[in-house]
Amino acid sequence: MDEKKQYNTFAKEYSDSFLTYNTNSIDVYFRYLDLDLEGKKALDLGCGDGYDLSELKKKGAHIFGMDASKEMVVLAQQKNPEGTIKVGLIDNIPFPDQTFDVVVSKWAFQAEPSIEPIYKEITRVLKPGGTLIYLTSHPIRQFIEKKQNGKDYFKNETVKSVFFEGKISETGTSHTFNEYFSPAFFSNFTLEKYEEGLDHGAEKINGDTYPSYFIVQARLKG
Numbered sequence: 705m706d707e708k709k710q711y712n713t714f715a716k717e718y719s720d721s722f723l724t725y726n727t728n729s730i731d732v733y734f735r736y737l738d739l740d741l742e743g744k745k746a747l748d749l750g751c752g753d754g755y756d757l758s759e760l761k762k763k764g765a766h767i768f769g770m771d772a773s774k775e776m777v778v779l780a781q782q783k784n785p786e787g788t789i790k791v792g793l794i795d796n797i798p799f800p801d802q803t804f805d806v807v808v809s810k811w812a813f814q815a816e817p818s819i820e821p822i823y824k825e826i827t828r829v830l831k832p833g834g835t836l837i838y839l840t841s842h843p844i845r846q847f848i849e850k851k852q853n854g855k856d857y858f859k860n861e862t863v864k865s866v867f868f869e870g871k872i873s874e875t876g877t878s879h880t881f882n883e884y885f886s887p888a889f890f891s892n893f894t895l896e897k898y899e900e901g902l903d904h905g906a907e908k909i910n911g912d913t914y915p916s917y918f919i920v921q922a923r924l925k926g
């Protein structure tokens with residue numbers, strides 16, 4: 705299976721369920737999105753069914769979205785007929801250089817094999833001084849999702865993330881904070897805000913309580 709397109713298989717299932725299970729991450733993310741977006745150009749990477757694009761639109765932004773899943777793009781375009789929404793990959797964003805005032809992404813980076821190419825592309829499409837907000841799977845969660853004994857936090861490995869009471873299994877690559885807060889990040893961005901939290905829709909492995917996501921707000925230098 706092409707992992708980048710895995711959401712084609714469960715686009716509707718995800719769209720029907722996330723509002724029930726992701727209440728915590730949605731609240732936190734929408735608090736981060738509470739910016740002055742009037743007349744601003746905002747791009748959502750891995751926009752899914754376009755729910756977050758509708759929130760950006762309510763705030764007066766001109767909305768742009770992209771997703772690897774064609775099924776998701778169809779749902780997002782139905783919800784947001786005025787938006788420009790394309791099929792595309794986060795590490796090869798189908799928009800020109802220095803187009804956006806704001807780039808956002810929720811629950812999409814965790815499936816990527818590597819984080820650095822994503823930063824490279826965001827640096828290209830954001831205007832200097834532009835804002836990046838992203839929320840993604842917490843490295844501790846991905847470590848716990850490694851099933852073998854003698855787990856190695858530092859090794860990029862395929863992990864299966866089970867959520868929404870087992871309705872969805874997403875295949876992704878484990879990441880470390882070294883990758884998220886790397887020289888590629890700090891040479892291009894200024895970190896403005898950071899937070900971690902827990903959605904009740906995440907699988908509770910071994911009865912442990914641990915963060916399911918973290919969220920970042922950063923500004924492109926220049």
Ligand SMILES: C[S@@+](CC[C@H](N)C(=O)[O-])C[C@H]1O[C@@H](n2cnc3c(N)ncnc32)[C@H](O)[C@@H]1O
Pocket residue numbers: 708709710711712718722749750751752753755756770771772773776792793794795809810811812815816
């Ligand atoms: C968990 S869903 C999140 C959807 C939406 N952002 C939300 O928070 O409800 C992950 C989305 O990211 C998309 N995605 C995953 N990898 C991607 C990639 N490399 N490029 C673009 N989209 C990707 C998937 O197709 C899916 O729609």
